[in-house]
Amino acid sequence: MKDFGEYHLCLKRRKKSEFFVKVPCILRRLTMDDREEALALHRVMASNANPELFVPGTDEEFLHILDGGGVILGIHDGRRIVCMRTVLFETRDEEVLREDMKLLPDQMRRMAFIEYCVVHRDYRGNNLQFLTCFFMEDLLWDDFDYFYTTVSPRNLYSLRNVMDCGFYAFHLKERYGGHMRYLLRKDVKHSPSIRMKRHVSAPLRDYRTQQRIMNDGLVGYRLVRNTSGVWMLFGQLIK
Numbered sequence: 001m002k003d004f005g006e007y008h009l010c011l012k013r014r015k016k017s018e019f020f021v022k023v024p025c026i027l028r029r030l031t032m033d034d035r036e037e038a039l040a041l042h043r044v045m046a047s048n049a050n051p052e053l054f055v056p057g058t059d060e061e062f063l064h065i066l067d068g069g070g071v072i073l074g075i076h077d078g079r080r081i082v083c084m085r086t087v088l089f090e091t092r093d094e095e096v097l098r099e100d101m102k103l104l105p106d107q108m109r110r111m112a113f114i115e116y117c118v119v120h121r122d123y124r125g126n127n128l129q130f131l132t133c134f135f136m137e138d139l140l141w142d143d144f145d146y147f148y149t150t151v152s153p154r155n156l157y158s159l160r161n162v163m164d165c166g167f168y169a170f171h172l173k174e175r176y177g178g179h180m181r182y183l184l185r186k187d188v189k190h191s192p193s194i195r196m197k198r199h200v201s202a203p204l205r206d207y208r209t210q211q212r213i214m215n216d217g218l219v220g221y222r223l224v225r226n227t228s229g230v231w232m233l234f235g236q237l238i239k
């Protein structure tokens with residue numbers, strides 16, 4: 001894997017509800033030297049997470065990633081880690097890779113599972129989920145061709161960001177013990193062409209219709225908001 005240096009970012013931090021200050025921060029790869037602090041943040045998140053929105057995984061899974069089973073980027077504001085983005089170099093969803101993504105064994109080895117991104121409340125609104133995805137893509141460019149991730153249809157902030165990063169939804173099914181998730185993929189080396197001209201759409205809350213549309217081979221590529229809520233637009237992949 002490529003080396004990853006340090007990047008200096010000046011981020012806005014929320015002081016009171018509508019009052020911001022600018023804070024110089026550093027983006028870098030976290031290592032086992034960051035273990036205590038990173039694990040503490042992971043634990044805070046895990047204890048507050050609503051599984052309908054987001055399941056962060058166990059301490060062991062987190063440490064496995066930090067120890068080389070994947071990679072973690074972190075942003076530090078001089079006092080604490082304020083953002084983490086984790087990627088696992090394997091997935092427990094082999095069936096999805098084989099059956100739904102139609103990856104061959106060689107291709108499976110070139111697939112990374114984008115686990116999660118968390119941003120401290122005070123730093124939300126700096127596009128860090130989006131930004132860290134692109135840094136991650138650059139870091140993993142030589143070693144991986146496919147990214148796979150899951151996002152809850154109720155986690156709108158995350159879903160919007162993930163789709164802005166170039167992921168498209170190819171399935172909607174239960175994951176993590178019965179919680180609905182979009183399954184999304186990004187082909188890192190090829191920008192997908194999606195036929196948008198004759199697109200169809202469905203409300204995010206209408207799981208059945210969306211599942212039917214995706215079973216017909218269409219993929220979800222954009223979110224739009226109208227008077228009846230947020231809808232997903234679906235189009236045909238042009239291969």
Ligand SMILES: CC(C)(COP(=O)(O)OP(=O)(O)OC[C@H]1O[C@@H](n2cnc3c(N)ncnc32)[C@H](O)[C@@H]1OP(=O)(O)O)[C@@H](O)C(=O)NCCC(=O)NCCS
Pocket residue numbers: 053054115116117118119120123124125126127128129130155157158161
């Ligand atoms: C999802 C998440 C990483 C997005 O953070 P982010 O990259 O800072 O989000 P954005 O920069 O796109 O934020 C866009 C706007 O939405 C707001 N926003 C983002 N996440 C929000 C949240 N969870 N609740 C309320 N508002 C939120 C931001 O404040 C910003 O508002 P503004 O335009 O008025 O400034 C962050 O919400 C988070 O850490 N959530 C908890 C963990 C999680 O669900 N992770 C995703 C699973 S992988």
